[in-house]
Amino acid sequence: MASAHSRMKCGEFRTTYQQDTTIFPTPLARRVAVLSVIFLLVAPSFLNPYFLNLGIQIGYYGVAALGLNIVVGFTGQISLGHAAFFGFGAFASAWLNNTTGIPVFFCIPLAGAMTMALGLIVGIPAGRIKGLYLAIATLASQYILEDFFSRADWFTGGAYGAMANPFSIFGFEFNNDQRYFYVVLFYVVIMFLFGTNLLRSRDGRAFVAVRDHYLSAEIMGINLTKYRILSFGISSFYAGVGGALFGHYLGFVSAEGFTIMLSIQFLGMVIIGGLGSVMGSLMGTAFMVLLPELMEAGVGLVGHSAPGLTHALAYIKEMSIGLAIILFLIFEPDGLSHRWRMIKAYWKLYPFSY
Amino acid sequence: MNYELLTQLLVNGVIVGTLYGVVAMCFVLIYKSTQIVNFAQGEFLLIGAWTCWALLVKFELPFYVGFPITLAFMVVFGIVLQMVVLRPMIGEPIISVIMVTIGLSMFFQSLMSWMFGGYAKSFPQVFETESMNILGLQVQTAYIMSLVSSVVIMIAFYYFFKYSKMGLAMRATAFDQQVAQSLGISVKRVFAASWAISALVSAMAGVVVGMVNGVSSALSFFGIKVFPVVILGGLDSIIGAIVGGLIIGVLENLAEFFDSQWLHLGNMYTIAPFYALVIILMIKPYGLFGTKDIERI
Numbered sequence: 001m002a003s004a005h006s007r008m009k010c011g012e013f014r015t016t017y018q019q020d021t022t023i024f025p026t027p028l029a030r031r032v033a034v035l036s037v038i039f040l041l042v043a044p045s046f047l048n049p050y051f052l053n054l055g056i057q058i059g060y061y062g063v064a065a066l067g068l069n070i071v072v073g074f075t076g077q078i079s080l081g082h083a084a085f086f087g088f089g090a091f092a093s094a095w096l097n098n099t100t101g102i103p104v105f106f107c108i109p110l111a112g113a114m115t116m117a118l119g120l121i122v123g124i125p126a127g128r129i130k131g132l133y134l135a136i137a138t139l140a141s142q143y144i145l146e147d148f149f150s151r152a153d154w155f156t157g158g159a160y161g162a163m164a165n166p167f168s169i170f171g172f173e174f175n176n177d178q179r180y181f182y183v184v185l186f187y188v189v190i191m192f193l194f195g196t197n198l199l200r201s202r203d204g205r206a207f208v209a210v211r212d213h214y215l216s217a218e219i220m221g222i223n224l225t226k227y228r229i230l231s232f233g234i235s236s237f238y239a240g241v242g243g244a245l246f247g248h249y250l251g252f253v254s255a256e257g258f259t260i261m262l263s264i265q266f267l268g269m270v271i272i273g274g275l276g277s278v279m280g281s282l283m284g285t286a287f288m289v290l291l292p293e294l295m296e297a298g299v300g301l302v303g304h305s306a307p308g309l310t311h312a313l314a315y316i317k318e319m320s321i322g323l324a325i326i327l328f329l330i331f332e333p334d335g336l337s338h339r340w341r342m343i344k345a346y347w348k349l350y351p352f353s354y
Numbered sequence: 355m356n357y358e359l360l361t362q363l364l365v366n367g368v369i370v371g372t373l374y375g376v377v378a379m380c381f382v383l384i385y386k387s388t389q390i391v392n393f394a395q396g397e398f399l400l401i402g403a404w405t406c407w408a409l410l411v412k413f414e415l416p417f418y419v420g421f422p423i424t425l426a427f428m429v430v431f432g433i434v435l436q437m438v439v440l441r442p443m444i445g446e447p448i449i450s451v452i453m454v455t456i457g458l459s460m461f462f463q464s465l466m467s468w469m470f471g472g473y474a475k476s477f478p479q480v481f482e483t484e485s486m487n488i489l490g491l492q493v494q495t496a497y498i499m500s501l502v503s504s505v506v507i508m509i510a511f512y513y514f515f516k517y518s519k520m521g522l523a524m525r526a527t528a529f530d531q532q533v534a535q536s537l538g539i540s541v542k543r544v545f546a547a548s549w550a551i552s553a554l555v556s557a558m559a560g561v562v563v564g565m566v567n568g569v570s571s572a573l574s575f576f577g578i579k580v581f582p583v584v585i586l587g588g589l590d591s592i593i594g595a596i597v598g599g600l601i602i603g604v605l606e607n608l609a610e611f612f613d614s615q616w617l618h619l620g621n622m623y624t625i626a627p628f629y630a631l632v633i634i635l636m637i638k639p640y641g642l643f644g645t646k647d648i649e650r651i
Contacts, residue, residue: 072449076449078448078449078452125632125635125636128635128636128639129635129639131448132391132448132452132589133585133635133639135391135448135452136581136585136631136635137631137632137635139578139581140581140582140628140629140631140632140635141632143578143624143625143628144625144628144629144632147621147624147625150621151619151621260578261460264456264457264460267453267456268453268457271449271450271453275449312468314464315464315465315467315468316464316468318460318461318463318464319460319461319464319465319468321460322457322458322459322460322461322462322464323457323461324457325453325454325456325457325460326439326454326457326458326461329443329446329450329453329454329457330439330442330443330454333446333450
């Protein structure tokens with residue numbers, strides 16, 4: 001955690017605990033947040049479909065990445081199986097909607113709850129083991145769930161995949177990018193507000209205590225097993241909702257999409273954005289979604305002179321993701337959110353920054 | 355019951371198991387001396403196998419020239435990797451270390467696919483006979499070679515750690531870095547050496563597997579299979595790596611056998627070790643031979 005001082009103006013001091021636990025650190029930050037939501041509300045009317053698609057991707061991946069940040073960044077556990085939960089959410093929502101006929105509107109949170117139940121079960125080892133051992137246990141759960149997706153025909157459609165109906169309210173279908181953007185935006189706002197609020201609550205502080213020094217936390221009366229498993233559960237809820245949004249956006253869910261590679265990308269989002277930062281999750285997701293697009297644009301620019309690059313685009317995208325993770329960990333281990341705080345602090349004290 | 359199939363699978367299990375053991379040994383070597391969990395172990399196999407393949411096929415070198423060049427290249431590669439990427443990670447939290455090696459794995463896997471294509475390519479013929487007949491079982495010559503070379507590597511490891519100066523320095527560093535340093539051991543050199551040895555031995559394993567199955571990105575899955583092995587054996591035990599390798603190798607072939615005879619679920623060969631992994635973690639997280647962490651405040 002960065003110290004609180006770097007975020008403050010030199011003339012702004014907090015004198016009560018209430019001031020220290022506001023959702024937004026400064027009134028300016030609140031206004032910027034409200035304005036950017038308003039901007040995004042009108043954005044679909046003038047943004048072209050390409051950018052809308054990117055925005056929607058950032059939205060659903062961002063929700064899942066925030067979930068991973070809760071378990072990795074706040075509770076200090078390691079999960080290498082987040083993509084499997086993301087996939088489970090997508091399948092669960094499609095399955096609920098297709099078999100029981102529950103409207104998609106309710107299916108998305110229900111899928112989140114189902115994924116949460118699964119996460120609580122998978123999280124049981126987290127009560128006993130930690131660190132590296134937990135990383136390996138979650139890696140195993142990733143492969144086991146992947147295997148489950150490919151063989152559970154009744155749930156996922158097996159090799160054929162599952163159809164997911166579009167999102168609709170009272171017969172009004174959110175079946176194109178412009179309409180679906182609002183659905184994703186709604187969930188992003190709700191889930192990020194919930195995430196920020198979680199950290200202001202007793203449970204959120206318990207998570208951070210478990211991360212910072214689990215023995216001290218236990219001595220102070222925090223039930224380690226309970227909070228470790230709970231953080232897995234909450235994280236899976238986020239992953240499930242993100243996955244459900246993903247499924248109903250694409251309209252088709254196939255088991256091949258939720259491999260270890262996606263899990264690594266989620267971890268990359270969280271690390272690049274900044275461990276333990278709510279807004280960092282969104283920044284990291286934006287980075288991770290935009291990086292391959294930038295690579296594609298870059299290869300497109302030089303593609304005439306080097307046609308070999310165009311064929312290797314898929315590999316270049318993967319390599320750039322791997323390289324970005326390595327470079328960030330070596331040069332900026334605190335992520336984009338830390339860099340952003342530094343920039344803000346610099347301008348706050350601009351001419352006299354000493 | 356099909357006894358012939360069962361014995362064939364058991365023999366396969368032992369042979370693949372020794373290979374797992376060798377790769378797991380390399381993994382344990384790095385973990386023991388540098389406290390780094392290497393998720394890119396499978397890529398070492400991949401890079402070694404592709405380098406050897408390129409030397410043999412593209413440059414048309416004979417095997418006894420190409421193979422030593424591959425090994426020399428891997429030593430340099432291991433040292434450079436350690437110096438450039440892993441050294442800044444000393445003292446960082448475990449999640450960062452894990453993620454760096456995962457990033458490396460992703461990077462090299464796609465780099466290799468880019469350079470050599472995504473399809474399996476077969477090695478040129480190194481041995482004259484394809485397979486040998488041992489006690490009525492058909493066993494491929496390369497498998498026999500892999501078994502022999504694995505055992506040789508294991509014995510070499512044993513003598514290296516028991517008697518050589520560098521081996522002793524590594525054991526001392528694994529025991530306590532500060533004490534080792536104060537006794538005049540260059541911890542930096544120990545780290546570099548352990549990465550170099552690990553890369554070298556993994557590349558040998560990679561070449562052996564490449565000869566049998568052809569070289570493809572599937573080789574890097576060995577790096578994932580290594581986790582059930584080391585968890586079963588204990589993360590910091592060389593003996594455990596060998597025993598664990600054998601057990602997991604036999605286990606996955608037995609799972610294959612039961613699946614083909616009775617269960618018919620499919621894919622058990624790949625997935626059974628992970629179920630075993632979860633069960634071991636629940637019952638005995640420090641494995642058969644691993645040392646239990648004792649934490650003091």
